[in-house]
Every structure is written in structure tokens, then in C-alpha cells.
Amino acid sequence: MALNAAAYAVTVFLLLPTLIIAPMSVGPERLLSFPPKGFSLRWYAAYFEDRDWLRATLFSAEAGLISAVCATVIGTMLALALVRGRLPGKGLIELLVIGPVIVPHIALAVAMFLVFEQLRLTGTLLGFAMAHTVLALPFVVFTLLAALYRFDVELERAALSCGAGPLRAFRHVTLPLIAPGLVSAALFAFIISFDEAVVSFFISDLDRKTLPRKMFEDIDFNISPTLAAVATMLTALTILALLLGFGLKRGLERRARAAGTAAEAGP
Amino acid sequence: MGGPDGMQGRVAVQGLVKRFGPVNAVDHVSLEVSSGEFLALLGPSGSGKTTILMAIAGFEYPDEGRILIGGEEVTWAPPNRRNLGMVFQRYTLFPHMSVLENIAFPLKMRGVGRAEREERARAALATVRLGQMGGRKPAQLSGGQQQRVAIARAIVYRPRVLLMDEPLSALDKNLREEMQIEIKHLQREIGITVIFVTHDQTEALTMADRVAVLDHGRLQQLGAPRELYEAPETVFVAGFVGETNFCEGRLARPAARGEAVMVALDGGGTMPAIAAQALPAGGRIKVALRPERLRVLPADGEGGTARVTEAIYAGNATTLMLEGQGGQRLRARVPAGAGLHEPRPGEAVRLSWQPADARAFPA
Numbered sequence: 111m112a113l114n115a116a117a118y119a120v121t122v123f124l125l126l127p128t129l130i131i132a133p134m135s136v137g138p139e140r141l142l143s144f145p146p147k148g149f150s151l152r153w154y155a156a157y158f159e160d161r162d163w164l165r166a167t168l169f170s171a172e173a174g175l176i177s178a179v180c181a182t183v184i185g186t187m188l189a190l191a192l193v194r195g196r197l198p199g200k201g202l203i204e205l206l207v208i209g210p211v212i213v214p215h216i217a218l219a220v221a222m223f224l225v226f227e228q229l230r231l232t233g234t235l236l237g238f239a240m241a242h243t244v245l246a247l248p249f250v251v252f253t254l255l256a257a258l259y260r261f262d263v264e265l266e267r268a269a270l271s272c273g274a275g276p277l278r279a280f281r282h283v284t285l286p287l288i289a290p291g292l293v294s295a296a297l298f299a300f301i302i303s304f305d306e307a308v309v310s311f312f313i314s315d316l317d318r319k320t321l322p323r324k325m326f327e328d329i330d331f332n333i334s335p336t337l338a339a340v341a342t343m344l345t346a347l348t349i350l351a352l353l354l355g356f357g358l359k360r361g362l363e364r365r366a367r368a369a370g371t372a373a374e375a376g377p
Numbered sequence: 378m379g380g381p382d383g384m385q386g387r388v389a390v391q392g393l394v395k396r397f398g399p400v401n402a403v404d405h406v407s408l409e410v411s412s413g414e415f416l417a418l419l420g421p422s423g424s425g426k427t428t429i430l431m432a433i434a435g436f437e438y439p440d441e442g443r444i445l446i447g448g449e450e451v452t453w454a455p456p457n458r459r460n461l462g463m464v465f466q467r468y469t470l471f472p473h474m475s476v477l478e479n480i481a482f483p484l485k486m487r488g489v490g491r492a493e494r495e496e497r498a499r500a501a502l503a504t505v506r507l508g509q510m511g512g513r514k515p516a517q518l519s520g521g522q523q524q525r526v527a528i529a530r531a532i533v534y535r536p537r538v539l540l541m542d543e544p545l546s547a548l549d550k551n552l553r554e555e556m557q558i559e560i561k562h563l564q565r566e567i568g569i570t571v572i573f574v575t576h577d578q579t580e581a582l583t584m585a586d587r588v589a590v591l592d593h594g595r596l597q598q599l600g601a602p603r604e605l606y607e608a609p610e611t612v613f614v615a616g617f618v619g620e621t622n623f624c625e626g627r628l629a630r631p632a633a634r635g636e637a638v639m640v641a642l643d644g645g646g647t648m649p650a651i652a653a654q655a656l657p658a659g660g661r662i663k664v665a666l667r668p669e670r671l672r673v674l675p676a677d678g679e680g681g682t683a684r685v686t687e688a689i690y691a692g693n694a695t696t697l698m699l700e701g702q703g704g705q706r707l708r709a710r711v712p713a714g715a716g717l718h719e720p721r722p723g724e725a726v727r728l729s730w731q732p733a734d735a736r737a738f739p740a
Contacts, residue, residue: 264469268463270455270456270457271434271457274482
């Protein structure tokens with residue numbers, strides 16, 4: 111009981127700031143205040159009317175999509191190599207993959223800034239996609255490692271014995287069965303990129319910046335409730351994405367497990 | 378593929394060696410299987426039987442030796458280019474496909490059109506007597522049904538050779554025996570070569586035309602079930618295939634293979650036998666004698682040679698536990714209804730056997 115209560119207390123403490131931001135975003139005043147003295151959607155309107163906000167959002171979405179795709183493709187291949195391959199130095203490769211989780215983001219950010227500056231990659235979509243792919247990779251790899259360890263390798267052998275080449279065995283047998291893991295990995299990667307602030311702060315430039323960076327700037331220059339509106343929408347989007355991913359994953363799992371009550375007639 | 382060429386289904390394993398670290402999992406094994414033959418690879422776990430099958434299937438590549446299928450060398454060919462059927466120990470049906478899709482999968486991989494695919498998959502499903510189950514998912518079938526679907530999937534593209542890796546070991550005893558007969562019938566019906574891995578000697582003896590007995594990666598003996606049982610060539614085969622009494626002793630003079638010998642038993646007394654292998658003089662000898670080949674006669678005064686310690690009645694036969702003069706423990710089996718002497722526990726009996734049934738091996 112006491113433990114339960116403690117757990118709830120911690121959860122509330124952690125969530126409270128996020129929950130407070132929502133009512134703050136609908137206050138009509140020009141300054142952030144809590145509790146709000148009325149209800150107005152003017153700050154949401156302000157967001158949608160501001161080209162800077164929209165550009166930053168679009169840029170974040172682009173970077174998020176590209177790095178989600180890249181991290182998922184590279185991460186899947188990496189996880190496959192780690193699980194199936196007989197490569198030497200597996201431990202070292204795994205260590206390198208975890209790297210971005212262990213190394214402080216600020217150190218990573220400085221390092222990337224120094225390199226990207228030389229290569230003129232700061233403020234470019236390519237630069238962001240690369241940086242965020244690296245950051246998302248560990249999450250993708252570990253999600254897929256779990257999925258691949260659960261997968262019965264003998265099914266791949268069965269596919270080969272049926273005359274499928276390795277690629278077709280992967281496409282027709284492995285891929286459909288690890289699809290739930292793949293979906294969560296891709297969503298993870300997107301959210302990590304979309305939320306990422308530290309590295310983005312360093313490798314943005316004046317007119318190419320991500321949403322979190324733009325929010326930082328707003329705090330510095332004009333604390334308007336638009337910020338609260340953006341934060342609220344960002345939270346809602348993240349929750350929505352997670353719910354969507356969860357639903358999709360459940361659906362795919364159900365298909366993969368293929369239990370239930372299918373009809374007895376032909377397909 | 379094509380007609381019954383007589384060559385297509387031939388499989389040859391030549392000088393196969395496979396090492397796992399310092400261990401020879403397969404140690405210079407050679408064997409040939411003719412078209413339409415049913416060969417069982419029999420041995421305890423770690424005997425190398427599965428490794429040989431995996432090398433034939435293409436899932437393991439040998440360190441030495443060659444593999445030929447239909448006269449063509451395939452030692453290094455990938456599994457999907459060998460055109461073999463394979464049935465695994467765990468049924469390994471694709472869980473996200475229906476039963477019919479599973480069976481049609483090999484046809485799809487071979488570029489067969491949709492309509493023909495479905496027709497042939499349905500025919501294969503009927504062959505394994507599961508005609509109504511096509512629309513189900515594998516998880517909705519029992520273990521025996523799943524294994525039948527796996528067999529249908531392995532034969533639907535009419536391969537000349539079917540490999541089976543302990544396909545019945547996950548089934549319960551009654552179902553296993555039923556499937557043994559069914560597989561045997563199916564094999565005769567479609568005239569396919571079968572290489573069947575098992576650790577169950579009864580399964581090997583009842584199903585196979587010939588059995589290859591393996592131990593520690595070495596081929597111990599390759600022969601018809603009757604040969605293995607009645608004329609085992611090594612101590613291992615004598616002990617592994619069927620039930621056997623072993624008596625230990627020594628030999629005074631060397632003997633050639635097949636020669637009649639008199640073995641001096643450790644506990645005293647001598648035992649007439651024949652040499653199953655060439656035997657050195659003075660070496661330790663093990664004599665193998667089947668319980669049902671040991672005749673138990675009433676002691677008639679002139680040297681009762683054993684005492685009955687236990688009699689176990691099992692309906693069709695009675696098993697007698699005997700203790701010899703020198704303390705050797707033996708088993709004898711007396712079939713019921715043949716009017717033979719059935720002694721009681723504690724009774725002294727005389728034992729007799731044909732020297733040809735007692736096979737002497739170097740220990």
C-alpha cells in the first residue's frame with residue numbers, strides 16, 4: 111500500500127508540470143499564468159499564424175521522418191548482424207551502439223557541432239537527419255534485438271528449405287513476424303528526433319531550426335503563452351503517436367500470432 | 378524433377394567431417410542412399426546424426442568430404458538450391474500464414490501461378506488427410522496435424538528427397554506410432570527417398586529399409602534392421618539396438634571374424650560364442666547375447682548354471698532376472714504360450730544358447 115502510494119506520488123510529481131502547461135496555454139493574458147483567468151484559443155491561433163513556428167515544426171517533422179526511416183533500416187540490419195552473424199568483435203559493436211545513450215548529450219552535441227561546422231552541415235536537413243539517426247539507433251537496435259531473439263530462427267531455415275533465398279525468406283517470413291517490433295522502433299526513433307533539444311540547439315542555425323530549438327529561443331526572447339500552446343500540442347502528439355503505435359503493434363502481433371477463430375473455409 | 382529416373386533420388390555422403398572446436402561431430406562418414414529408399418540415421422544425442430542431415434540439407438557446411446544428390450555435387454550449394462523437402466522436429470509452420478498458404482509457399486518461391494498453386498496445395502493437403510483445414514492458422518491445429526501440414530509443405534513441389542529431423546519426437550506415443558505407419562505409406566506411395574533422423578531405435582527398425590547407426594560422429598554400422606539386430610558389428614550397436622546381456626571375459630588365443638571361440642568368463646566358466654570382429658589374444662572380451670535367445674531349462678543335476686532372482690510377467694512374455702555362477706546378472710525372455718519352462722524365483726536353472734547368437738567383441 112505504502113509503496114503504491116509512493117509510486118503514485120512520484121508519478122503525479124513527474125506529470126504535474128506537463129499537466130499544468132495545458133491550462134496555462136488557454137489563458138487569455140499576455141503572460142503565462144496559473145490558474146488561467148478565462149478560456150481562449152488565441153495562443154493556438156497565434157502558433158498557426160506564425161510562419162516561424164510552422165517552419166520549425168515542418169523542419170522537425172522532416173528530420174524526424176528521415177531519421178526514423180534511416181535509424182530503422184540501419185538498426186534492423188545491425189540487429190540482424192548481431193543476432194545472426196558470426197562477426198568478430200560483437201561486444202565492441204554493441205558497445206558502440208549503446209554509445210549515444212551513455213555519452214552525455216552535451217558532449218555529443220559539442221563534438222557534432224565541431225565536425226558539422228567543418229563540413230557545413232549545421233542547419234541542414236542532412237545534418238539533423240544524421241545526428242538524430244545516431245541518437246535513435248540504440249533504441250531501434252535494442253527493440254529489434256528483443257524481437258529477433260524471440261523469433262524462431264528455425265522458421266527461416268524452413269523458408270530456405272522451401273526454396274526461398276535469404277532475402278525472400280526475410281521478406282516473407284522474418285519481416286512479417288518482427289513487424290510489431292519494427293513499428294515500435296520506428297515510432298521511438300521519430301519521437302526521439304522530434305523531441306531532441308540538446309544536439310539540435312548546437313547544430314541549428316538562424317533560419318533552419320527544429321521545434322525544440324525554436325522553443326528555447328522563445329523562452330529567451332519573448333515568453334508568450336504560444337510556448338505553452340506548442341508544448342501542449344507536442345505532448346498530445348507524443349501521446350497520440352504512442353497510442354497509435356501501441357494499437358498498430360497489438361494488431362500486428364495478433365496477426366503474427368494468428369490465434370483466434372479464423373473460418374474453416376479456404377483463404 | 379521429371380520421371381522416375383532412378384538417379385534423381387540418390388544421395389551420397391562421402392568422407393564427411395564436421396568439427397565443432399576440438400570435437401569431431403562427424404568423423405569420416407560415408408554412406409549412400411538409393412532412390413526411393415528409406416534410411417534412418419540412428420544414434421544417441423551428440424552422435425552426429427543431425428549434423429549429417431544438416432550437411433545434406435545445406436544448413437551446415439562440412440570441413441571435409443562431399444555430398445551428392447542425384448549424382449550432382451551440392452556440398453557448397455545453399456539450402457534453397459538443393460530442391461529437397463525438409464521436415465523439422467518442431468513443426469516450424471509459418472504462424473502468420475494459413476495452412477494452405479504454408480503449403481503453397483514452396484510453389485510460390487518456385488514461381489508457380491496462383492491457381493495451380495492452390496490446386497496443388499489442396500491436393501497435398503488431401504494426401505496428408507487434412508482436406509478441411511486449409512483455411513486455419515497453424516496455431517489452431519494439434520501437434521499431429523501441424524506435423525502433417527509440415528510434411529505436405531515438404532512434398533508439395535515433388536522433391537526427390539525428403540529429410541526428416543526427429544519429426545515425431547514431440548508427439549505422444551500413440552500418435553507417434555500412427556504417424557510412423559502413415560509416413561511409411563506416404564513414402565511408398567510417392568516413391569520419395571527419405572532420410573530420417575531419430576534416437577528411437579524402435580522407430581528406426583520399424584520404418585527404415587536400412588539404418589545407419591552412429592556414435593560419437595562415427596558410422597558404427599549400416600544395414601537392414603534385421604542385420605543390425607541379429608548381427609551387430611560393434612559393441613555399441615549390440616547395446617544400442619535392442620536389449621542385450623553383456624558377459625565379460627578373456628580369450629586365450631586370437632580369433633578371426635566369424636570364428637567360433639570359447640570365452641573364459643570373469644566369474645569362472647566358459648562361454649561358447651562367435652567372434653563378431655577380429656579378436657586379439659589375451660584381450661578383454663564382451664559377449665553380447667539377446668534375452669530371447671537365452672534358453673532357460675530345468676536344472677537336471679549336471680551343473681545348474683544360474684538362479685532365478687525375479688520373474689516379471691508381461692502377458693506375451695515373462696522376463697527372468699538371473700544370477701550366474703560367477704555373479705553375472707542376465708536377463709532371459711520366455712515367450713508365453715510356447716510351452717516353455719517358466720521357473721519361479723529362487724529356482725536353479727540351466728542356460729543354453731546357440732553359439733552363433735553369442736557375439737564376442739573386444740571390450
